[in-house]
Amino acid sequence: MAQKPSIPKGTRDFSPAEVSKRNFIFETIRGQFQKFGFQAIETPSFENSETLMGKYGEEGDRLIFKILNSGDFLKKADSQALGQKDSHKITSYISEKALRYDLTVPFARYVVQHQNELEFPFKRYQIQPVWRADRPQKGRFREFFQCDADVVGSTSLWQEVEFVQLYDAVFTALGLKGTTIKINNRKVLSGFAEVIGESERLIDFTVALDKLDKIGEDGVKKEMQEKGISSEAIEKIQPIFNLTGSFSDKTEGLKDILATSEVGKKGIEELEFINSSLESLGLQTATLDLDVTLARGLNYYTGAIFEVAAPKEVKLGSIGGGGRYDDLTGIFGLKDMSGVGISFGLDRIYLVLEELNLFPETVAQNTKVLFINFGEKEALYGLKAIKKLRTSGITAELYPEDAKMKKQMNYANRREIPFVVLAGAEEMEQEKFTLKNMKSGEQFSVSVYELVEKLK
């Protein structure tokens, strides 16, 4: 071995066992998506840069992987920009495609592009990898899968109610109990900013507020101050730090705080509708919680904002997020098309299930029986039985070489194949097979028919 090969930072190879577990999550999510009436679409892994750039805020642009143009791309680059080593400027000359950063923006593009073929409200789901040029950490990769479900073409709040139920259904089906579905509303956040007279600094305000659980109340206030929010304003929003109790306790508190804000009141109304509906419908294993500090993905969300936290004992960021965006398709030229959707972070859900030991043992599909190879004639004899087993839906295989028994048995052992068939001259003569249970060590002499029956 000269130089060990490697894979890029933040990417991973998946072993057979890992793939089995990942597929278990995929299939569970897919199953629930379909039950809720979503239909799958797929979009290209890369888009035209202009489709993605500017949709995720400044920070987002930095994290988008750009694809270098083909051919002699430097020839066309602006020589002045090149001379100045202005990376930002040069990028537009040498790269016109980029890897997708999430599934929502490509979906919006898809809706606009195919608007005449779609039936609205259009419910789609999409399970594909996305890429971010982020610095990796635990549960943070540069290539990871998102599982999205979105509805466009309906402003009905029943959609939000459905999505909370969908979250609950998926995590319940995965056996992951005790998740918290945090909900907030952009209108409430706008209301806060309005009430304190800092509407122009809405984003700075909410970004700071979002860090409450991380840096504490004083930290939040300090950051707000640094961003230029006045002390009077900070004083005014003090009550939001004191919101506690049940969902309705919090909405009652919000009513006082946002009494003078029309947007704010609208936001509270929406939250109350969603909560009371869900109280009647009930959730299986998840808990719905109002978290007014939740502000993620603010860039295009206009109504509800969702985020799912794993059970408390697992230290990991969110395992899902989503919200309503009233005008995402507007940037691609289609007005008045409200959308709402949620996303599941497959890779993080994997880490959580692994940490809590929640993967069912049955996820790994393995060969059920290995035929020991004793030579050419015996192999053929074995393969005839294997053919029958496979027709009956049993995974069976023949060891390809007539290697030493020890080696073949060892192979079965290591691959955790539960049964082995020994069929040599003796068995062939009697038209039998020796079936051995690798765990108990028991052996039986059986006919082909009995072999199929026993292994079913």
Next chain:
RNA sequence: GUGGUUGUAGCUCAGCUGGUUAGAGCGCCUGAUUGUGGUUCAGGAGGUCGCCGGUUCGAACCCGGUCUUCCACCCCA
């Protein structure tokens, strides 16, 4: 993108203030055992010490760069 951290055999890790041929456990291969694995015993293979450069008589160890890992920030699934 900013600051820090990590890298020694397939895996988990030792390796003293720089000093001869770099070690352990597990795993792997061979044999004891030529149609019976997981146990045991005996033997064996396997490392340009992440990479590049520097300091030194001498570098796994010190210095610089680079890549990678993990962590904090930023941001986020």
